[in-house]
Amino acid sequence: MSESDRQGGEPEPEPERTSTGEYVLGGLGGLLVLLLLGFLIYQAAVVRDTGPELSVTVTGVETAGNGWSVHYRIANTGGQTAVQVQVTGVLSRDGTEVEESSATVDYVPPGSRRSGALLFSEDPGSGDLQVRPSGYSLP
Amino acid sequence: MSATTDTEHLATGVGRAVGGALLFALPLFMTMEVWRLGHTVERYRLALLVLATVVLVIGLAHYFGAGPGGVSRAGYLADAGVALVVALLTASVVLVVLAVIDPVQDRQSALSVVVIEILPAAIGASYARSQLGAGSRRPQAPRYGHEVFLMAAGAVVFAANIAPTEEVVLLAAKLGERNAAVLVVLSLVLMHGFVYWVGFGGQEEATGFLRSFRNLTVVGYVAAFAVSAFLLWTFGRFDGVGLPVVVGQTVVLALPASVGAAAARLIL
Numbered sequence: 001m002s003e004s005d006r007q008g009g010e011p012e013p014e015p016e017r018t019s020t021g022e023y024v025l026g027g028l029g030g031l032l033v034l035l036l037l038g039f040l041i042y043q044a045a046v047v048r049d050t051g052p053e054l055s056v057t058v059t060g061v062e063t064a065g066n067g068w069s070v071h072y073r074i075a076n077t078g079g080q081t082a083v084q085v086q087v088t089g090v091l092s093r094d095g096t097e098v099e100e101s102s103a104t105v106d107y108v109p110p111g112s113r114r115s116g117a118l119l120f121s122e123d124p125g126s127g128d129l130q131v132r133p134s135g136y137s138l139p
Numbered sequence: 140m141s142a143t144t145d146t147e148h149l150a151t152g153v154g155r156a157v158g159g160a161l162l163f164a165l166p167l168f169m170t171m172e173v174w175r176l177g178h179t180v181e182r183y184r185l186a187l188l189v190l191a192t193v194v195l196v197i198g199l200a201h202y203f204g205a206g207p208g209g210v211s212r213a214g215y216l217a218d219a220g221v222a223l224v225v226a227l228l229t230a231s232v233v234l235v236v237l238a239v240i241d242p243v244q245d246r247q248s249a250l251s252v253v254v255i256e257i258l259p260a261a262i263g264a265s266y267a268r269s270q271l272g273a274g275s276r277r278p279q280a281p282r283y284g285h286e287v288f289l290m291a292a293g294a295v296v297f298a299a300n301i302a303p304t305e306e307v308v309l310l311a312a313k314l315g316e317r318n319a320a321v322l323v324v325l326s327l328v329l330m331h332g333f334v335y336w337v338g339f340g341g342q343e344e345a346t347g348f349l350r351s352f353r354n355l356t357v358v359g360y361v362a363a364f365a366v367s368a369f370l371l372w373t374f375g376r377f378d379g380v381g382l383p384v385v386v387g388q389t390v391v392l393a394l395p396a397s398v399g400a401a402a403a404r405l406i407l
Contacts, residue, residue, distance in 0.1 A: 018214040021149035026220030033223050036254065037189050044182035081178040081248075109178045109248040139179045 053078035054133040067121040076108040082136035089118040093127035156225040159267025164260035177252035226260035293403020294363040298396035302370035311387035333401035363396035
């Protein structure tokens with residue numbers, strides 16, 4: 001842009017005022033960001049990283065194909081993500097192990113749940129079924 | 140100004156901001172590493188990233204003409220707020236629809252992913268709003284501080300899209316000392332060439348090669364390098380690695396960052 005353009009070329013745009021709507025929206029943005037920052041800092045400062053705390057609950061059993069699928073839900077109530085979580089279900093009858101099935105959950109972040117199913121060829125209802133997390137690694 | 144035109148104006152501004160946010164941040168919305176980073180990045184690093192985003196967006200709104208009449212302090216702050224809220228909402232909506240985040244089952248990492256994604260989205264929103272008609276004002280003779288800030292912002296846009304990827308780690312691992320040194324020189328030459336030699340739209344007159352090289356190109360590269368290092372640190376790429384790897388990764392990321400820095404001087 002040359003000097004003359006600046007001075008005479010186009011009329012000086014009349015100074016617009018920021019509209020009320022923009023102030024409201026802008027204020028909302030500021031508020032949201034402050035909340036976000038506050039929450040993050042609170043979590044960083046107050047919530048201790050306790051490591052993952054995993055618990056598994058069986059949510060249902062149903063027949064599937066030639067066998068049974070045991071649906072589970074795994075929750076992490078700790079303060080850190082667990083990755084490569086092994087979920088193992090052991091079906092035992094009269095104290096002897098009949099069948100074992102396991103699944104790997106990619107990752108379970110803190111305060112989150114993941115669901116999946118273990119597959120059995122024996123009827124899980126016919127014995128004592130125990131489903132538990134059997135291992136994980138840290139990211 | 141009547142209520143109708145006010146509303147229309149607001150709608151146009153917000154619409155452009157959404158467009159800008161998508162344009163700048165969609166590649167990062169669709170980058171797998173970011174989804175994973177959401178689970179691993181510590182909260183204090185995310186807080187710092189949000190802080191950096193806010194400072195950057197306020198600076199952009201302040202120096203580069205905000206939306207309508209963002210001349211007063213309240214005006215440009217409101218503008219930065221609009222850009223941030225639009226970035227937050229755009230990122231949240233797109234990521235939920237893409238099923239990247241699940242705010243019900245997975246609050247914590249949903250929040251982390253959105254926080255990482257609002258950096259480019261907010262810059263895009265802010266940039267798009269600054270193009271909004273008569274309100275956009277470009278300082279006639281940009282001051283030196285503004286130019287350096289602008290280069291840093293451009294570096295952030297490019298670097299943010301590449302910093303989370305595994306490729307940076309891989310490239311740095313394969314890069315020898317000699318190639319790293321060549322890469323630094325190449326970045327500097329590209330930066331200088333972009334702005335002064337190849338005749339893009341906003342080409343600038345060089346006021347003496349050495350002076351412009353030292354004052355803008357080298358300083359711009361340092362800004363790009365610093366931005367790259369900050370982003371890599373935020374994403375945990377420096378955890379448990381030695382200094383040579385740290386420098387290698389930063390040099391690799393500084394290549395796109397410096398091109399972004401140079402481009403920002405032409406575009407904005």
